[in-house]
Amino acid sequence: xxxxxxxxxxxxxxxxxxxxxxxxxxxxxxxxxxxxxxxxxxxxxxxxxxxxxxxxxxxxxxxxxxxxxxxxxxxxxxxxxxxxxxxxxxxxxxxxxxxxxxxxxxxxxxxxxxxxxxxxxxxxxxxxxxxxxxxxxxxxxxxxxxxxxxxxxxxxxxxxxxxxxxxxxxxxxxxxxxxxxxxxxxxxxxxxxxxxxxxxxxxxxxxxxxxxxxxxxxxxxxxxxxxxxxxxxxxxxxxxxxxxxxxxxxxxxxxxxxxxxxxxxxxxxxxxxxxxxxxxxxxxxxxxxxxxxxxxxxxxxxxxx
Amino acid sequence: xxxxxxxxxxxxxxxxxxxxxxxxxxxxxxxxxxxxxxxxxxxxxxxxxxxxxxxxxxxxxxxxxxxxxxxxxxxxxxxxxxxxxxxxxxxxxxxxxxxxxxxxxxxxxxxxxxxxxxxxxxxxxxxxxxxxxxxxxxxxxxxxxxxxxxxxxxxxxxxxxxxxxxxxxxxxxxxxxxxxxxxxxxxxxxxxxxxxxxxxxxxxxxxxxxxxxxxxxxxxxxxxxxxxxxxxxxxxxxxxxxxxxxxxxxxxxxxxxxxxxxxxxxxxxxxxxxxxxxxxxxxxxxxxxx
Numbered sequence: 191x192x193x194x195x196x197x198x199x200x201x202x203x204x205x206x207x208x209x210x211x212x213x214x215x216x217x218x219x220x221x222x223x224x225x226x227x228x229x230x231x232x233x234x235x236x237x238x239x240x241x242x243x244x245x246x247x248x249x250x251x252x253x254x255x256x257x258x259x260x261x262x263x264x265x266x267x268x269x270x271x272x273x274x275x276x277x278x279x280x281x282x283x284x285x286x287x288x289x290x291x292x293x294x295x296x297x298x299x300x301x302x303x304x305x306x307x308x309x310x311x312x313x314x315x316x317x318x319x320x321x322x323x324x325x326x327x328x329x330x331x332x333x334x335x336x337x338x339x340x341x342x343x344x345x346x347x348x349x350x351x352x353x354x355x356x357x358x359x360x361x362x363x364x365x366x367x368x369x370x371x372x373x374x375x376x377x378x379x380x381x382x383x384x385x386x387x388x389x390x391x392x393x394x395x396x397x398x399x400x401x402x403x404x405x406x407x408x409x410x411x412x413x414x415x416x417x418x419x420x421x422x423x424x425x426x427x428x429x430x431x432x433x434x435x436x437x438x439x440x441x442x443x444x445x446x447x448x449x450x451x452x453x454x455x456x457x458x459x460x461x462x463x464x465x466x467x468x469x470x471x472x473x474x475x476x477x478x479x480x481x482x483x484x485x486x487x488x489x490x491x492x493x494x495x
Numbered sequence: 496x497x498x499x500x501x502x503x504x505x506x507x508x509x510x511x512x513x514x515x516x517x518x519x520x521x522x523x524x525x526x527x528x529x530x531x532x533x534x535x536x537x538x539x540x541x542x543x544x545x546x547x548x549x550x551x552x553x554x555x556x557x558x559x560x561x562x563x564x565x566x567x568x569x570x571x572x573x574x575x576x577x578x579x580x581x582x583x584x585x586x587x588x589x590x591x592x593x594x595x596x597x598x599x600x601x602x603x604x605x606x607x608x609x610x611x612x613x614x615x616x617x618x619x620x621x622x623x624x625x626x627x628x629x630x631x632x633x634x635x636x637x638x639x640x641x642x643x644x645x646x647x648x649x650x651x652x653x654x655x656x657x658x659x660x661x662x663x664x665x666x667x668x669x670x671x672x673x674x675x676x677x678x679x680x681x682x683x684x685x686x687x688x689x690x691x692x693x694x695x696x697x698x699x700x701x702x703x704x705x706x707x708x709x710x711x712x713x714x715x716x717x718x719x720x721x722x723x724x725x726x727x728x729x730x731x732x733x734x735x736x737x738x739x740x741x742x743x744x745x746x747x748x749x750x751x752x753x754x755x756x757x758x759x760x761x762x763x764x765x766x767x768x769x770x771x772x773x774x775x776x777x778x779x780x781x782x783x784x785x
Contacts, residue, residue: 263720325593326595328560328563329559331502334496367549368548371496371501434543435543
């Protein structure tokens with residue numbers, strides 16, 4: 191594990207060190223670059239000054255790749271300062287592995303430049319589609335769960351991984367629609383794609399919960415059924431309830447049913463790099479970080495770390 | 496149904512403009528029933544029809560891109576007003592949907608589009624176009640590349656009639672209205688936004704209060720970046736002419752010759768040019784030649 195230090199020289203790899211002494215857990219895997227990251231949070235603009243001035247102890251930060259796939263200016267300046275002191279993992283929102291059209295070469299080139307800058311041990315994006323003929327929706331549109339879609343999506347994941355030269359993991363998205371064309375469940379589709387692509391999974395347990403409520407399935411069956419040895423990272427988040435559906439809004443604390451799914455997931459995967467997403471109505475840094483660190487309680491309870 | 500057809504059908508539906516009540520239309524712009532289209536590809540459940548499930552995506556598409564464009568052009572909103580801006584933005588995004596993986600580039604074609612559709616900025620055409628140019632220049636100045644600065648040590652290598660390359664983040668604008676002052680006022684009221692969530696529950700509206708519009712006044716502006724902040728620097732017309740000529744690849748002597756010095760004594764002109772170059776060099780506006 192790559193240790194890292196604050197400017198004062200204080201060792202901050204606490205979680206990883208603790209886990210390394212724990213018996214009976216799954217090791218880091220090839221899908222997350224054989225790292226053992228702890229509990230991180232998303233790097234967001236309202237927290238920049240707090241992080242740079244106070245230098246809080248944080249296991250790692252997740253960045254939205256697209257926000258930094260630029261040529262210069264303040265975002266890259268801040269990122270470089272963060273990289274001097276923290277571990278950073280890239281998370282993308284517009285690769286659209288599931289779109290029928292080919293990967294965008296300009297996107298890949300810029301992404302690779304960022305990968306070299308951040309030295310991210312793995313890179314995630316969503317198992318979804320969102321563009322047609324070079325026109326972008328900027329949304330994470332749901333896949334029809336078909337064998338044709340699985341094959342095409344897996345091929346694009348392989349192409350991206352070969353170009354980027356870093357492990358690529360795919361995240362299950364929240365969805366609000368199901369297709370007549372689907373031939374399998376979502377978790378079967380996730381398994382089919384990741385096995386065909388031989389890639390890892392970013393298991394978003396909040397998204398599983400949201401989709402389970404929208405599509406009336408048992409979220410534990412989902413968590414129980416995915417290939418656990420491929421889970422490289424876990425997302426937790428809050429969401430918004432409406433009268434007839436739930437929307438994945440990342441603007442609330444994590445609710446207990448989602449924590450329960452998280453607990454079940456880490457029982458099956460072992461302690462896994464975990465990231466709290468809080469992207470709208472963002473509270474203070476400490477409030478977001480404290481919410482994320484609740485994950486450690488479940489790790490201690492369920493895995494005995 | 497094949498994947499390609501599902502995606503084209505859904506994408507076309509999702510991009511249909513919303514009704515005045517921000518719901519999904521009954522029919523596409525070319526007259527097809529969206530209820531039939533939804534039923535064809537999407538399952539209903541015990542709470543929502545196929546139409547209602549598709550509508551969630553339709554609404555989110557528009558809420559997201561309208562919010563992004565609105566954030567990028569608060570000055571235009573302040574000039575034309577919120578209602579006119581919404582109509583303008585919807586029409587623009589229908590004609591010029593995003594062709595980039597990043598929403599940063601959503602407004603890249605807005606100036607050209609407005610020239611082709613002046614009816615959307617009637618009564619405000621000149622000042623609105625000026626503002627759009629300024630707001631797009633601000634976006635470019637914010638995150639364009641900063642190449643290595645030209646230093647004094649590099650000067651001998653440039654030859655007797657050097658060409659100076661401008662930093663990519665330096666944007667030059669000749670404006671008919673002092674929209675820089677107006678935009679600074681509007682920006683002061685704007686909050687920093689960092690939207691990355693993949694869901695939008697409602698239309699995000701950050702109102703730009705309409706303001707008294709300034710009178711016409713020629714302004715020559717360099718929009719640039721220093722210490723990672725964007726600045727608007729007013730410059731003399733002659734300085735603007737020289738910078739534009741250098742940006743376009745002309746040599747120093749050709750750039751100076753491009754200026755109409757008739758209004759200034761030649762001795763003054765020489766002093767001005769030296770002062771300008773000293774300032775531009777100190778700001779790091781020139782970069783090492785490729």
